Amino acid sequence: MTPTDLQAPVARDGNASSRVAAGIRDAIAHGEYPPGSRLRQEEIAERFGASRVPVREALKALEAEGLVTLVANTGAWVSRLTLAECEEVYQTRERLEPLLLRHSAAHLEPADFDRLEALATAMAATDDVGEFLRLDREFHMLSYSRADTLMLGDLVERLWNTTQPYRRAYTMLADADTRRIMHDEHHLMVVALREGDVEGAERTIEGHIRRTRRLLSRHPEVFSANG
Amino acid sequence: MTPTDLQAPVARDGNASSRVAAGIRDAIAHGEYPPGSRLRQEEIAERFGASRVPVREALKALEAEGLVTLVANTGAWVSRLTLAECEEVYQTRERLEPLLLRHSAAHLEPADFDRLEALATAMAATDDVGEFLRLDREFHMLSYSRADTLMLGDLVERLWNTTQPYRRAYTMLADADTRRIMHDEHHLMVVALREGDVEGAERTIEGHIRRTRRLLSRHPEVFSANG
DNA sequence: TACGCCACGATTGGATCCAATCCAAGCGAA
DNA sequence: TTCGCTTGGATTGGATCCAATCGTGGCGTA
Numbered sequence A, B: 001m002t003p004t005d006l007q008a009p010v011a012r013d014g015n016a017s018s019r020v021a022a023g024i025r026d027a028i029a030h031g032e033y034p035p036g037s038r039l040r041q042e043e044i045a046e047r048f049g050a051s052r053v054p055v056r057e058a059l060k061a062l063e064a065e066g067l068v069t070l071v072a073n074t075g076a077w078v079s080r081l082t083l084a085e086c087e088e089v090y091q092t093r094e095r096l097e098p099l100l101l102r103h104s105a106a107h108l109e110p111a112d113f114d115r116l117e118a119l120a121t122a123m124a125a126t127d128d129v130g131e132f133l134r135l136d137r138e139f140h141m142l143s144y145s146r147a148d149t150l151m152l153g154d155l156v157e158r159l160w161n162t163t164q165p166y167r168r169a170y171t172m173l174a175d176a177d178t179r180r181i182m183h184d185e186h187h188l189m190v191v192a193l194r195e196g197d198v199e200g201a202e203r204t205i206e207g208h209i210r211r212t213r214r215l216l217s218r219h220p221e222v223f224s225a226n227g
Numbered sequence C: 001t002a003c004g005c006c007a008c009g010a011t012t013g014g015a016t017c018c019a020a021t022c023c024a025a026g027c028g029a030a
Numbered sequence D: 001t002t003c004g005c006t007t008g009g010a011t012t013g014g015a016t017c018c019a020a021t022c023g024t025g026g027c028g029t030a
Helices: A016-029 A041-047 A052-065 A083-105 A110-125 A129-144 A152-171 A176-194 A198-217 B016-029 B041-047 B052-065 B083-105 B110-125 B129-144 B152-171 B176-194 B198-217
Strands: A068-071 A075-078 B068-071 B075-078
Touching: A016 A041, A016 A052, A016 A152, A041 A052, A052 A068, A052 A152, A052 B052, A083 A129, A083 A152, A083 A198, A083 B083, A083 B152, A110 A129, A110 A176, A129 A152, A129 A176, A152 A198, A152 B083, A176 A198, B016 B041, B016 B052, B016 B152, B041 B052, B052 B068, B052 B152, B083 B129, B083 B152, B083 B198, B110 B129, B110 B176, B129 B152, B129 B176, B152 B198, B176 B198
Parallel strands: none
Antiparallel strands: A068 A075, B068 B075
16 A cells, blocks of 8 residues: 555546536426426437436435435436425434534634524515525524534535425415524524624524424425326 | 435445445455545555456545545545544544444344343453454443444444444553453343333433543543554 | 756546446237 | 237436646756
């Protein structure tokens, strides 16, 4: 073993297969490839100006992320969730996101609080679902952004990604009361974070996710048939 | 979109690239490729009787699992953990394994309890570290085996895999008292599970992982230099 | 002697080509 | 008409080949 065989250098990217993976991830998130739709290697290769080899590498990585389901000698599909599976993701988030928030909270800066506040306010003001979803994701990801973690941050982001295609559907199911409570929770979280009340922030995010889970468990129709 | 484009079939395997991935996973777990060691595509390809293409696909998947670190145009290394990163994995397990156990507990059968009991007893009896590690893994995985989950089970298994190379090192650091407590916890868990006390079992596994995390945080020397 | 540049070997990344597999349509028989 | 078989096209899986990149050793110069 030569001296360079030990000590892995820092990660880098710009690779073609990584770009393809990122592109597919993005396309799924934007609803371009809905859950259950098939992903043909050649079509993707052409779309991203690459050959099928990096496409296959990307699909393998996305499979490990849970976004894509591969079947040997048959093809790749965007993963589809049942209601029970979606609830499982939310139960998992309920456990992990408070922990992640704890890692991040202590390192958040005043400018972050202001931005969080602005996002919470903007969310309460908008009537556009797409806009709301974008703001909501930015809000929560910003709250986690100062966490210096190896895998926990990525893990949580993956959980968001797998449920992303369904979020639009059940967001529209919330009535006025439920929405107000959700906005209140967002504001509560900003206050707790600003005051350095990590425990309070943890409880708030846990309740927030729990509430969402209970909301979607009352609406199985979102997951039936071709979602 | 033709009719066959929707509805992904059930997963299957037997693929070459999956076999390579499984093989590498196994080799890492058995200490054949220690953390920080380099993985050359051609060597792996030759070892598993395949070309470099499926090897690259396998490496991409293992990277997404966190077992391997890829650097563009440079190579692949077995992921190496710092003490802080290992603690992060344990904190994550502390949150997830109780949840997973809850999913599994209700479906465990009498034969499972007997096997768990036997494993706990065997663990307390053996002096061989390798034997202990094998029994310990089987014990905990069996306790989770009846969980019908989409990703939570796989997730937990991945967390075990990433820390596997270090487990041997810090297992040997436990003094007699610590070991006795760990064995007590194993037996406690079997009792709780047998009695259908899911809450008790959850608390026990959480405390069990927590205790291990605190043990290893007292031994940073395991992670320094060439682990 | 120490530093920097250059060139070569080794390794990874990507593209094309060929084999294996699967799906579906069409044919034939009951 | 319906079921089952067969065949052909489409798609995936794998291997080989070529290009791009990186690390290293050697050379020259200050």
